[in-house]
Amino acid sequence: MASRRIVDMTAAEIREAVARKELSAREAAQAALAQIEALEPQVHAFNQVTPELALAAADRIDAMVAAGDPLPPLAGVPVAIKDNMNLIGTRTTCSARILENYESVYTCTTVQRLLDAGAVPVGKCNMDEFAFGSSTENSAFGPTRNPWDLERVPGGSSGGSAAAVAARMAAVSLGSDTGGSIRQPGALTGTVAVKPTYGRVSRYGLVAFASSLDQIGPFARTVKDAALVLQAIAGKDVMDATSVDEPVADYAGALGEGVEGLRVGLVTDMLAMEGCAGEVRAAVERAASVLAQAGAEVGEVELPMSRHGLSAYYIIGPAEASSNLARFDGIRYGYRVKDAEDVLDLYMRSRAEGFGPETVRRVMLGTYALSSGYYDAYYAQAQKTRTLIIREFADAFERFDVLLTPTTPTVAFKIGEKASDPLAMYLSDVYTIPLNLAGLPGISVPVALCSETGLPIGAQIAARHFDEATMFRVASALEQALGLDMTPPLVREQR
Amino acid sequence: MAISESEVRHVALLARLALTDEQVRHLAQELSSILDHISEIQQLDLAGVEPTAHPFPIRNVTRPDEVRPGLQRELALLNAPAASDGAFVIPRIVGVEEEA
Numbered sequence: 001m002a003s004r005r006i007v008d009m010t011a012a013e014i015r016e017a018v019a020r021k022e023l024s025a026r027e028a029a030q031a032a033l034a035q036i037e038a039l040e041p042q043v044h045a046f047n048q049v050t051p052e053l054a055l056a057a058a059d060r061i062d063a064m065v066a067a068g069d070p071l072p073p074l075a076g077v078p079v080a081i082k083d084n085m086n087l088i089g090t091r092t093t094c095s096a097r098i099l100e101n102y103e104s105v106y107t108c109t110t111v112q113r114l115l116d117a118g119a120v121p122v123g124k125c126n127m128d129e130f131a132f133g134s135s136t137e138n139s140a141f142g143p144t145r146n147p148w149d150l151e152r153v154p155g156g157s158s159g160g161s162a163a164a165v166a167a168r169m170a171a172v173s174l175g176s177d178t179g180g181s182i183r184q185p186g187a188l189t190g191t192v193a194v195k196p197t198y199g200r201v202s203r204y205g206l207v208a209f210a211s212s213l214d215q216i217g218p219f220a221r222t223v224k225d226a227a228l229v230l231q232a233i234a235g236k237d238v239m240d241a242t243s244v245d246e247p248v249a250d251y252a253g254a255l256g257e258g259v260e261g262l263r264v265g266l267v268t269d270m271l272a273m274e275g276c277a278g279e280v281r282a283a284v285e286r287a288a289s290v291l292a293q294a295g296a297e298v299g300e301v302e303l304p305m306s307r308h309g310l311s312a313y314y315i316i317g318p319a320e321a322s323s324n325l326a327r328f329d330g331i332r333y334g335y336r337v338k339d340a341e342d343v344l345d346l347y348m349r350s351r352a353e354g355f356g357p358e359t360v361r362r363v364m365l366g367t368y369a370l371s372s373g374y375y376d377a378y379y380a381q382a383q384k385t386r387t388l389i390i391r392e393f394a395d396a397f398e399r400f401d402v403l404l405t406p407t408t409p410t411v412a413f414k415i416g417e418k419a420s421d422p423l424a425m426y427l428s429d430v431y432t433i434p435l436n437l438a439g440l441p442g443i444s445v446p447v448a449l450c451s452e453t454g455l456p457i458g459a460q461i462a463a464r465h466f467d468e469a470t471m472f473r474v475a476s477a478l479e480q481a482l483g484l485d486m487t488p489p490l491v492r493e494q495r
Numbered sequence: 496m497a498i499s500e501s502e503v504r505h506v507a508l509l510a511r512l513a514l515t516d517e518q519v520r521h522l523a524q525e526l527s528s529i530l531d532h533i534s535e536i537q538q539l540d541l542a543g544v545e546p547t548a549h550p551f552p553i554r555n556v557t558r559p560d561e562v563r564p565g566l567q568r569e570l571a572l573l574n575a576p577a578a579s580d581g582a583f584v585i586p587r588i589v590g591v592e593e594e595a
Contacts, residue, residue, distance in 0.1 A: 315533060315536075322510060342587070361525060364503070364510060367506050371505075377534075384545070386546070
């Protein structure tokens with residue numbers, strides 16, 4: 001029998017096997033580390049691999065098992081963490097030259113919650129520098145490659161976190177999503193990827209990009225695993241004033257409930273958008289009919305204001321980023337030029353030498369949009385557009401429980417294909433951005449493989465604020481009905 | 496919506512970025528083409544619409560004013576490019592004449 005490898009096990013299966021003493025947490029950690037060693041030279045999902053942290057955490061779990069202690073919900077599950085979240089004992093670089101040697105001096109609340117839930121940290125994942133990008137090509141440490149096709153991008157900015165899970169280097173991972181940075185790479189790597197409601201998960205210890213949009217969420221290979229991770233990290237944190245004190249539902253418990261009677265809105269004008277590939281459109285329409293067959297009431301809805309989301313986002317995001325990135329000035333941490341004449345010279349050259357081209361572009365765009373004389377024309381206008389997008393979603397959720405769209409207009413593109421055209425790159429987040437502007441939760445689930453390229457296609461399910469449970473139910477119904485094998489060729493060849 | 500090279504230089508000073516002449520030329524083109532695209536929202540009729548700064552209403556939260564441990568000084572200085580006597584070292588920011 002071609003034995004099922006440890007790295008192919010889901011988080012839920014690992015937890016179960018560890019509890020039954022069929023597998024030790026150390027064995028699970030070693031299997032993940034060996035998989036990283038085998039595939040990392042080709043994939044480059046990590047900025048730092050942390051075998052000491054992983055084995056120490058695994059041994060603590062094994063000691064609990066030996067002592068007969070009650071086990072936490074993710075006991076022994078290997079997890080990879082995007083390199084913009086602080087974890088003591090690791091560097092937190094944001095894939096930026098200016099933070100190349102930055103040592104974490106505290107641990108991000110959300111990472112700590114995962115560790116408290118028994119997860120085993122195997123490393124810090126590559127990303128677009130400061131999360132600016134949709135391909136992970138903007139990393140100062142080189143691009144991550146898509147395990148489905150090494151010539152293609154894994155999406156971004158959480159491309160390393162997505163590739164690590166797709167390539168079985170970790171059972172689950174954490175990413176952050178400001179305009180699609182979890183869901184878009186999720187779609188491009190055939191993984192399940194969740195952006196929770198704004199405020200659902202603490203951002204304390206996450207390096208800020210755009211504070212009114214950023215949210216941390218999981219990548220997983222099954223909807224259940226994603227639900228288990230969100231369960232572990234959701235909830236109010238006194239260290240993040242924007243985290244919300246709303247009850248956390250039993251997400252995994254809701255998965256079996258089916259979609260009978262749920263109202264699903266297929267967003268037709270997004271499907272019809274120029275640039276949406278025919279196969280993507282067909283796959284999402286098929287997903288809608290699968291849900292209808294499962295008992296959901298599927299209807300059609302249009303979200304014309306959301307079309308302006310991209311423009312509003314490329315004002316609001318850079319504006320907030322230009323303010324947040326003011327802290328990188330070469331004074332308290334990070335790269336500093338050696339021969340500064342005065343403090344202004346120190347700021348200006350440390351930042352210019354420490355930031356990559358896309359970071360410079362976004363900081364410039366944001367500073368311009370906020371500058372005297374342009375504030376009303378750009379920033380104020382974008383904030384009003386945001387209000388109308390929020391209203392439009394509120395109206396749609398009067399009629400529907402969830403909304404269904406593509407996650408991305410196309411499958412994974414080739415490395416270098418869009419690198420010289422920022423606008424073309426920005427368009428790959430056209431379906432994900434409106435949810436960030438409205439603070440809504442969204443999940444990307446694989447719904448097909450492209451017949452021409454064999455690459456994954458994802459559908460996005462959006463739900464009402466704090467109604468992740470319904471979003472997971474619908475995603476789970478799709479996963480069950482479609483029964484897709486989302487094993488990338490790179491991993492299949494290993495067996 | 497074209498942005499000129501001199502505007503780029505002005506914004507770069509505001510953003511504290513020392514750009515090369517080549518970067519300035521590039522950014523003038525790139526930012527112009529991005530602004531061309533996103534300025535479409537200026538055509539929207541948004542009279543009377545309230546701006547949104549945050550997806551939910553945020554209220555002030557207060558707590559008792561109690562002393563709690565913060566980041567230890569050694570940790571705060573751990574990543575400092577230059578530190579001495581428990582402080583960050585930076586270039587002189589006060590002029591010689593003021594010192595006299």
